[in-house]
Amino acid sequence: MIAGDRSSAGKTTVTLALLAFLASQKHRVQSFKVGPDYIDPMFHTAITGRSCRNLDPILTSETYIQLCFSKHCQGVEYALVEGVMGLFDGIPLNKADDTRFKETIVKTPSKEKSSLDYGSTAHVARLLNIPVVLVIDCSHLSGSVAAIIHGYSSFNPHLNLVGVILNRVGSDRHLYLLQQSLDILNVSIVGILRRQDSLTIPDRHLGLIPTNELSHLKSLFQQLAHLAQTAFNWQYLLPLLSSSHLDSLTPPLLQPIIPSSSIKIAVASDHAFNFYYQDNLDILRTLGAQLISWSPLEDENLPKGIHGLYFGGGFPEMFAQELSQNHRGRKAVKAAIINGIPTYAECGGLMYLCQKIVDFQSQEWPMVGILPTTAIMGRNLALGYRQATALHDSPLLTTGQTILGHEFHRSQLTSISKNPLFSVRSWYYNSSFLKEGWRIYQLHASYIHLHFGERSDLPRKFLRHCLDFFRSNKLY
CATH class of the missing domain: 3.40.50.880 (Class I glutamine amidotransferase (GATase) domain)
Incomplete structure (x- = not known):
């Protein structure tokens, strides 16, 4: 799971870079996106050649996203989930939600009756039991980065936060200050991204511009793959991305309305x-x-x-x-x-x-x-x-x-x-x-x-x- 400390921390750039590098090495990789997003999955799909799947326990259910994740991870080498907003940004949900409505498509969570982060990146990571890598926007940070990462890693003991990616690092001196600050924490730096003024994905009033409107996709993906090759610790990341350890669950079968596609x-x-x-x-x-x-x-x-x-x-x-x-x-x-x-x-x-x-x-x-x-x-x-x-x-x-x-x-x-x-x-x-x-x-x-x-x-x-x-x- 690629998570962020907040919105616009750089989750999408990091996710696309990881996917672009894996795809450039001809690996079979399945991607997912937390929440009700449409546009980010278009970029995932364009890179991997496999349809990105949305994981949203609010619009579906906790069980559904577990089944969806398991089903689409079969037959691939690697799986990657892009989070939504900040790591713990969800919605409050409690026992009252069981009876608030006459009918609801959301199942009340079984273990988190008073959760304030229902539907968040952290919630989905716990449901899927997958490791989390946190992307931090370091453009206005130095020593404070340690306090932020300490807070995120200790806030919920059930979350497996295994590393951080330092994004928008301004200079060698800036990186030195960040690394010195993090020396006191038991957390791995798995990626370092410098400020990328030349690497931009255009957007407009509802988010990124969809892939079918962009003429430079191939060169953009090549840029992302090169960035990933040099910016990430692949020896550390590849075992985390492997789908070989994931459980296999069988989703229920849907009976067709009619036997043929008439x-x-x-x-x-x-x-x-x-x-x-x-x-x-x-x-x-x-x-x-x-x-x-x-x-x-x-x-x-x-x-x-x-x-x-x-x-x-x-x-x-x-x-x-x-x-x-x-x-x-x-x-x-x-x-x-x-x-x-x-x-x-x-x-x-x-x-x-x-x-x-x-x-x-x-x-x-x-x-x-x-x-x-x-x-x-x-x-x-x-x-x-x-x-x-x-x-x-x-x-x-x-x-x-x-x-x-x-x-x-x-x-x-x-x-x-x-x-x-x-x-x-x-x-x-x-x-x-x-x-x-x-x-x-x-x-x-x-x-x-x-x-x-x-x-x-x-x-x-x-x-x-x-x-x-x-x-x-x-x-x-």
């Missing part, structure tokens, strides 16, 4: 729409769906013979002009939804189905227009886990069902539905309930991202609606 789902996949949990796509396939990629940016028609639509999140605001200019594509989507095709849209997908998107330059761009509202980009960030109770039936939910999801966006809608899909509030503290989401025709549209890992009933219901559409002989 249900065809068009999945929006391009620069504008690329926020998908790989587990969600895998579960849909396991349940009997055939997933067909198509591009709302470029394709003027929907794929032939489909029975459902799936719009993930992404950056439609960055490609609003191109989306708007694809008139035939927008009309095809609108006609299909009006004709009753089951459709699941979350966040960026929701925005695409609105009347318009108003971008950061206040320019208006017409969209599909199935939802009578406009998505306006702004500075305020909506972020966090959400408890959502269905107010109406949808292709995924039944009235009264409660789910947990995650929100992460900088847009707001100009109006809410007269018959909103959800009653929503923050999951882990008592906030007020808000109305959110749209349910019209056979459309489920919301800002809330869902993970199907512990809720196969949601994609099952969606595919049953798609199967009904298939049997009605309404094809596209």
Whole structure:
């Protein structure tokens, strides 16, 4: 586990450098990312050639992430997990959470009833029983680094913190002061990264720019691999990364809705729409769906013979002009939804189905227009886990069902539905309930991202609606 003392300590750079070096040596390596992140896993996947998996006990469960980790570590030489935020940054959870909601997709932890770091990097490391290497941003530290590392290593005796990586070291003298400070501690320095002004990964309002928008990926990964070769103590790290000692657990089998992949789902996949949990796509396939990629940016028609639509999140605001200019594509989507095709849209997908998107330059761009509202980009960030109770039936939910999801966006809608899909509030503290989401025709549209890992009933219901559409002989 690569952890950080705080956000922006350098976890992602360190993780990508480690993966890039291992991949350059032709090793089979499986990566994971703690939390509900979409973009960092894209970089992992681009380097290793294997789909990165999200480990989020809040959106799934403790048992699920143990099974997921075990399953995807089989047949590889090395496994690496990138943490989230600071090592112990999670959410408070106690016994009251057992009964706070009528239904929840999160299982209350068995041994940590009063934990303040549920869902954190430390929590996941303990669940998986894997060693932790802590990345420290040393740019404004010298002697104080020892106090910080002592605190992190002693805070929880159940955590196996085995080493530190000193990041953003400014000079030889700076390094000398850091090393002298750490001499009093029984902790190994397993990596030293100097300030890397020439090594940058561009970002924007929701994090890193996705891999499919970057033209210099190959040279970036080569830089990272070279950095890792010279910056890390590989003799110490390789045994920690080895997957040979990990337990093998058998996940439960999912029975398909139908025996063959006759249900065809068009999945929006391009620069504008690329926020998908790989587990969600895998579960849909396991349940009997055939997933067909198509591009709302470029394709003027929907794929032939489909029975459902799936719009993930992404950056439609960055490609609003191109989306708007694809008139035939927008009309095809609108006609299909009006004709009753089951459709699941979350966040960026929701925005695409609105009347318009108003971008950061206040320019208006017409969209599909199935939802009578406009998505306006702004500075305020909506972020966090959400408890959502269905107010109406949808292709995924039944009235009264409660789910947990995650929100992460900088847009707001100009109006809410007269018959909103959800009653929503923050999951882990008592906030007020808000109305959110749209349910019209056979459309489920919301800002809330869902993970199907512990809720196969949601994609099952969606595919049953798609199967009904298939049997009605309404094809596209």
